[in-house]
Amino acid sequence: MMGGMGQTVRYRYRAYPTAVQEQALRRLFGCCRVVWNDTVRLFRDHFDPTDRNSVPKPGEAQKIVLTDAKKTPERAWLGEVSNVALTQIHRDAMRACWNGVRHARRQRMARYRSLKRNPVNSARFTANGFAIRDNGKVYLAKIGDIKIRWSRALPSVPKSCTILQEPDGAWYVSFTVTRETEPLPPCGTDAAIDLGFTHLGELVATDGTRRRIDAPKPLNRLRRQLARFQRKEARQQQTSNRRRRTRQRINRLYAKARHQLDDYQNKQALRIVRETQTVGLETLNVSGMSRRHGRSILTVAPARFAAKLKAKAEQYGRTIVQIGKWEPTTRLCSQCKHHVDGGIPEQVRVWRCADCGSILDRDYNAALNILDAAGLAESLNAHGGDARLRLATAGRSSRQGTANPSDGTRKHSGLGIPVL
Template sequence: MKQRYKYRIYPTSPQVHSLAKLFGCCRVVWNDSLALCNSAEKLPSNGDLQKTFITQAKNSEERGWLAEVSNIPLQQSIADLGVAWKNYFDSFKEKRKGRRVSSPKFKKRKSRQSARFRIGGFSIKYEKIYLAQIGKIKVVWSRELPSLPSSVTVIKDAANRYFVSFVVEISPVKLPDNGQSVGIALGITDFATLSRGEKVKAPKPLKKHLRKLHKAQRKLARKKKGSRRRELARRNVARIHARISDIRKDFLHQLSTRIIRENQTIVLEDLKVSGMMKNRKLSRAISDLGWRSFRRMLEAKLEMYGRDFRVISRWEPTSQRCSCCGQIGGKKELSVREWTCLFCDAVHDRDENAAINIKVAGGLPETLNGRGGRSKTTSNAESNSEASTHQFPRQLSLFG
């Protein structure tokens, strides 16, 4: 199976200039090709687009500077556009699972920039990566590559940080079956409540950095558009957003890894996060938690390490049902955190009771009286997901 490995890089000043030129050329080729696709009655082939916007454009006065960068990322930019159109049409015809994919959009100069190299346009030498017409760039190898990569994407985020993302082939490693299972109830006050009674607090980085973010955004709003000081203010806002994202992602990776190590079967409730985000009183708190990212990480890691993942129906009354007698006591407001069952007089913590019911609804044989609800086993995440940041087995070193 294929997976992405992402690393931080530190290019020199001349390399930064060369990368900026490369990103600009890839962006222009993408936008020119997309403009033609939007106006054409029939979608042109990749070969026709490459001939028009790369080969012929290099010989023109208006686009002659395309010859100053490597040809490989330009070709990959058009190839990626073809994949984007295919995903859009497959999603429109319901041939693609998951959320509806929108049509390709034009790329902007201020947002995230990227360029992809295939084999022949890059190589790894002496623990540095060589990119065609860029040179050798220093890489911080936070973990070892398990095999030779088939492609690499150079990324510059909005905070002016540079990364390389390798696509490598890995072999799934099945962890020993420990016979443990757990139901997980996601919440706002506590990010996750496990069926065994453990509650996990979320770092809530957006809430902690909100005042700093508001202050930086006010400074940005006062700067003149197009000025150098506005660009510095914009970069400061982007750094704060990147810091918030990194804290949240690190927490989700560590929690998902620990849960997979400790349990053979994980049962989760299917939540419609997009609908819950429409509540203006809870939308900020929900977006600060990253429920969807947590589920996506679990799906990818469970496929990689041979664990069982089950998702119960979102209509299962896990908060209304008593985990002791199985009777439904009616709908309860969100402010009710503890309640007493009217049938068996059992006192329940709302989140712990829901987590137990989620585990029972997963249809596991060891649950109470074998009682199970409506459940479904979701398809595993795409094999090229970046979810596995924390590796269980020690991978072989690419450098020996």
């Protein structure tokens, strides 16, 4: 990646609207939710799978949902809020509806939003709906000047501005900007990472080193506090202010865990990008992993870490190579390419290859196979003949035992794995 290229990113800052502005913003969010629901209803009423032209054109649909609706007594109050934000939510709803009926995208049909289940807690303004004042405040159309805590300077003139409120009650302003890439000096080391849920991942590098990236799991440390407040919330009256305050404390704990996890993952991703030139990653089946492992995947969030790693690699001129999700990285011996038919049970973390007899660490062996599949393992030969075995081996254990031993006569054996 060459220097001077632009990268579209978001810069988010803490916002402090006044009580009157908060009331106006919640009114805006409610109007956005109504426009979303009206757009989804319009699409569902007119969409015909056999006729792609049955849905009104974008300009006609916007006229029906916004312009004509404001002239009726039932929707006259839509004119009290900014039309810029309503136009953006209408376009987002139309895009979501079309994505839900396209066969090329695995996305469900856009659904109605409710104040209780899935409320709209954000509004996006284009360039003609916001402005940054000289005193540091941000002006939003029909909202006013909002106080912002500027933690860093914007790299360029923002294209859009989004005001949002998190479940814990904190307000934020997010700007979409173009940032110039900052290529780092070339590095001769490539690496591959096997992402997981016990640890964040295992990294194997072509310079002959390997290391395990721990997962802090901050949400697990807050489980007792969360359980205490959730029991307290269950005993309180549904619509009481005390229940509302308890719910806010619960949301703050979740936000604290999320911020700690994001901070840790950002630091780890930046370290990897600085130390390596190209990183090999596997394509994760997050939905399948979540169904099988549940909270273990959600607390580690490997997909979010991969997204951070890609963004930082783009920013600093590094390369990310992703292999297919069906590559047999775990069940393949990285030394002799012996394939274990039927897979390896998840409780087996160390196993012996039935063909070459190598004692392999499950995760480091998978990382080495990812390095091979990504085409990054050429320089391993410069570190001696035992470099590959040293990266994948787990060391001998005194608890060695054999379960359904394989005779090792077949290249593709499904007879079992000696367990260590």
